[in-house]
Amino acid sequence: MTGKTLRTELFRLIQFEIFESFRIAAQQLAANRTRSGLTALGVIIGIIAVTLMGTAIKGIDIGFDNSMAGFGDDVLYVEQYPWNTGADYWQFRNRPDIKLNAADRLNQIIGSNPKSFLAVAINAPACIQTVLYGKRQISNVYTTGTTDQFSYVSSTECEKGRFLNEAESKSGRNVCVIGRDVASGLFANTAPLNKVVRIRGQEYRVIGVFAKQGSFLGIFSWDSQVVIPLVSYIKYFKANQENASIRVKVKDKNRMPDAIEELRGSFRRIRGLLPEQADDFAINEQKSLRSSIEPIKTGLAIAGLFITGLALFVGAIGIMNITFVSVKERTREIGTRKALGARRRTILLQFLIEAISICLVGGALGLILSYALFLLLTRVFHDFPIQFSPLLVVLALLVSVVTGILSGFAPAWQASRLNPVEALRYE
Amino acid sequence: MQESGIIIPVRLTRSKGESVIRIHGITKEYFMGHAVIQALRKVDLLIRRNEYLAIMGPSGSGKSTLMNMLGCLDTPTTGTYEFNGKDVASMEDDELAAIRNKEIGFVFQTFNLLPRSTSLQNVELPLIYAGLSRNERLIRAEQALASVGLAERMYHKPNELSGGQRQRVAIARALVNNPSIILADEPTGNLDSKTGQEIMNLFESLYATGNTIVVVTHEEIIARHARRVVRLRDGLIESDRENIED
Structure with a gap:
C-alpha cells in the first residue's frame, strides 16, 4: 500500500469512528437527559452571557453608526x-x-x-x-x-x-x-x-x-x-x-x-x-466621537467576559466531572470495545465527542434562550439598538466546542489508557 | 475428574494445519502491594488451526491470565508469544488492538453487548474499528447474524432478547471479522443448562466449519465438547490431552 492510500484509509477510519462516536454520544445524552441537562447548565448560562454581551456591543456599534451617518464619514x-x-x-x-x-x-x-x-x-x-x-x-x-x-x-x-x-x-x-x-x-x-x-x-x-x-x-x-x-x-x-x-x-x-x-x-x-x-x-x-463610546464597549466586554468565563469554567468542571462518572460507569463497555479492537484514539475520541456534544447541546439551548431574551428586549426597549448576528452564533458554538474539548480531555484520556483486562473485570 | 484421555506431548497434537498460537516459556507476574504474584510460570502451548480446545482449572490456577494472554489483552512478563508467526509479546497497545480486532473473536460470560445498540449495531462494531465501509459492514453483520440463526432479531436491542439470543449475538460479533481464533470465556456461565447446550452446539458447528475455538471453563460438561483439554494448576499446565469422545 502506498503512503497516500494508507492516509486515505486512516482518514476513512477516523471518519467512521467520529460518526460512531456521535451516535453513541446521542444515545448517551438521550439516556441521561436530566443529568446531561443539568450538566449543560453552566454552558447554557455562559453562552447566554456571551451572546447577550456580543449583542449589546454590536448594538452599540450599530446604533452609533446610525447616528454617525448624520455626521458623514467623509x-x-x-x-x-x-x-x-x-x-x-x-x-x-x-x-x-x-x-x-x-x-x-x-x-x-x-x-x-x-x-x-x-x-x-x-x-x-x-x-x-x-x-x-x-x-x-x-x-x-x-x-x-x-x-x-x-x-x-x-x-x-x-x-x-x-x-x-x-x-x-x-x-x-x-x-x-x-x-x-x-x-x-x-x-x-x-x-x-x-x-x-x-x-x-x-x-x-x-x-x-x-x-x-x-x-x-x-x-x-x-x-x-x-x-x-x-x-x-x-x-x-x-x-x-x-x-x-x-x-x-x-x-x-x-x-x-x-x-x-x-x-x-x-x-x-x-x-x-x-x-x-x-x-x-x-x-x-x-471618528473622534467614536472613541468616546470605546470605554463603554470595553467595560461591557470585560464584564461579559468575566461572567462568561466564570459560567463556562463552572460548566466545564461540571462536564469534566460527569464525563469522569461516565467513564467509570462504562468501564466494562470500554473493556469490551478494546477487546473488539478499539484503539486508544478511538476511545479518546468517543468520550471527547461525548463531552463536546453536551457542550454543543448546551450552546444551542443557550442560543435559543438568548434569542428569546433578545426578542423580548427589542419588544420592551424599541429604541435600544441590539443586534443578533450570525457571527455570534458561530462564536457561541465555537466556544461550546472548545469548552467540550477542554473539559472532556482529561476523562477521555483516562478512558483511553484503561487496561483492557482490568476494564473487563470491573464490576 | 475425567482421566480417560491419553497424555500427548504438545508438539504431537493433531497436525491439522499450521500453528495459530505458539507460546513458549511464558510467565506473568502481578504486584499486589509488595507481594509478587506469579500467575503463570513457564507455560508452553501450541494451538493449531481448527482445533477445539478447552482450558480448565480452579480459580487462581492462572486460566484467566492465560486467556487474557491468548486474547492479546495482556502481555507476558517473560517468554515468547507468536500469533500467526507474529511476535505479539512485545507489541504496543494499538498494535495489540489491531490483532484483537482482526484475528480474535471474543465471547464473554456476561455477553458484553452494548445495551442501547441493536444486534446489528453490536455485530457491526468490530467492522467499524476495522474501517470497513457502511455497506460492507451491513452485509457482513447480517450474514454473521444469519449464521447464528438470528436473521429475525437484527433490530432488537439486548434487553429484547433472551440470554441465549444475546450470547448468539456476541458469537456473531466474534465471527464477523473472520478471526483466526474464537476465544470464549465461560460462554455458558450465565445461561441455563438447556440454553447452554444450544450454545455449545453452535460452537460445535463452528468447529465443524473450520474455526479454531478456545473455551475457558471450569465445568467438565462444557469441556467435554472440546477435542483437547488443557488443565492448569498454580500457573502451570497440569495436563494437556485429547478428549475421548463417548
Whole structure:
C-alpha cells in the first residue's frame, strides 16, 4: 500500500469512528437527559452571557453608526471646540470665532489646488432653538443655517416636500426643512408642508420633512433638527456665531489623514498663524466621537467576559466531572470495545465527542434562550439598538466546542489508557 | 475428574494445519502491594488451526491470565508469544488492538453487548474499528447474524432478547471479522443448562466449519465438547490431552 492510500484509509477510519462516536454520544445524552441537562447548565448560562454581551456591543456599534451617518464619514468639521473635550472646555474658550467668510476663503484655496484632498467647504453654523406651531412647541431643536449645497456634507433626503433650493438659499427666504420628530411633534394630525412655524420670533414656512435618520441610544436625535437658509440664520441668530461650523467634504475618505493635514494647513493660512503658534481652531471628524463610546464597549466586554468565563469554567468542571462518572460507569463497555479492537484514539475520541456534544447541546439551548431574551428586549426597549448576528452564533458554538474539548480531555484520556483486562473485570 | 484421555506431548497434537498460537516459556507476574504474584510460570502451548480446545482449572490456577494472554489483552512478563508467526509479546497497545480486532473473536460470560445498540449495531462494531465501509459492514453483520440463526432479531436491542439470543449475538460479533481464533470465556456461565447446550452446539458447528475455538471453563460438561483439554494448576499446565469422545 502506498503512503497516500494508507492516509486515505486512516482518514476513512477516523471518519467512521467520529460518526460512531456521535451516535453513541446521542444515545448517551438521550439516556441521561436530566443529568446531561443539568450538566449543560453552566454552558447554557455562559453562552447566554456571551451572546447577550456580543449583542449589546454590536448594538452599540450599530446604533452609533446610525447616528454617525448624520455626521458623514467623509466630512470634516472646522469648529472652535474639539468634540469630546469635557473638562478642557476653558482652554478653548478664548479662541477666535470661526468667521463665516472663512468657508469662502477655504473654497478659494481648495479650488486653486487641483491635487487637493478636499472637495468643498460649506457653512453650517448651528444652535439649539425652540420651534413653535400654534400652541405646540418643541424645544432643544438642533437648528442649522446653511445653503442648498448642504447635500454635499449631510443627508438632505426628504420624506415629504424638498430641501432648500438655490433661490431660497441665496435670498435667505424664511423657509425651513424640519426633522421627522419635529414634524410629528408639531403636526400630529395635519400635513406639515406649507405650515408656518416660529423660531426665535421669526416665521418660517415648512418646505420639507427629512426622512428618518435615527438617534443614538435616545440621547441625541437627528430627527429633531431644523435647517434654514444661512442668510436667514446670520440675520436672526447672529448672537450664536460661536457655534459656527464649517463642514468640509473630503474627496477620498480613505485618505482622511492627508485631508486633515491639508485642511489644518489651509486654515492656519487663513488664520495667519506662525509656525510656532498652536492651532486656534479644531478639526473634528466622526471618528473622534467614536472613541468616546470605546470605554463603554470595553467595560461591557470585560464584564461579559468575566461572567462568561466564570459560567463556562463552572460548566466545564461540571462536564469534566460527569464525563469522569461516565467513564467509570462504562468501564466494562470500554473493556469490551478494546477487546473488539478499539484503539486508544478511538476511545479518546468517543468520550471527547461525548463531552463536546453536551457542550454543543448546551450552546444551542443557550442560543435559543438568548434569542428569546433578545426578542423580548427589542419588544420592551424599541429604541435600544441590539443586534443578533450570525457571527455570534458561530462564536457561541465555537466556544461550546472548545469548552467540550477542554473539559472532556482529561476523562477521555483516562478512558483511553484503561487496561483492557482490568476494564473487563470491573464490576 | 475425567482421566480417560491419553497424555500427548504438545508438539504431537493433531497436525491439522499450521500453528495459530505458539507460546513458549511464558510467565506473568502481578504486584499486589509488595507481594509478587506469579500467575503463570513457564507455560508452553501450541494451538493449531481448527482445533477445539478447552482450558480448565480452579480459580487462581492462572486460566484467566492465560486467556487474557491468548486474547492479546495482556502481555507476558517473560517468554515468547507468536500469533500467526507474529511476535505479539512485545507489541504496543494499538498494535495489540489491531490483532484483537482482526484475528480474535471474543465471547464473554456476561455477553458484553452494548445495551442501547441493536444486534446489528453490536455485530457491526468490530467492522467499524476495522474501517470497513457502511455497506460492507451491513452485509457482513447480517450474514454473521444469519449464521447464528438470528436473521429475525437484527433490530432488537439486548434487553429484547433472551440470554441465549444475546450470547448468539456476541458469537456473531466474534465471527464477523473472520478471526483466526474464537476465544470464549465461560460462554455458558450465565445461561441455563438447556440454553447452554444450544450454545455449545453452535460452537460445535463452528468447529465443524473450520474455526479454531478456545473455551475457558471450569465445568467438565462444557469441556467435554472440546477435542483437547488443557488443565492448569498454580500457573502451570497440569495436563494437556485429547478428549475421548463417548
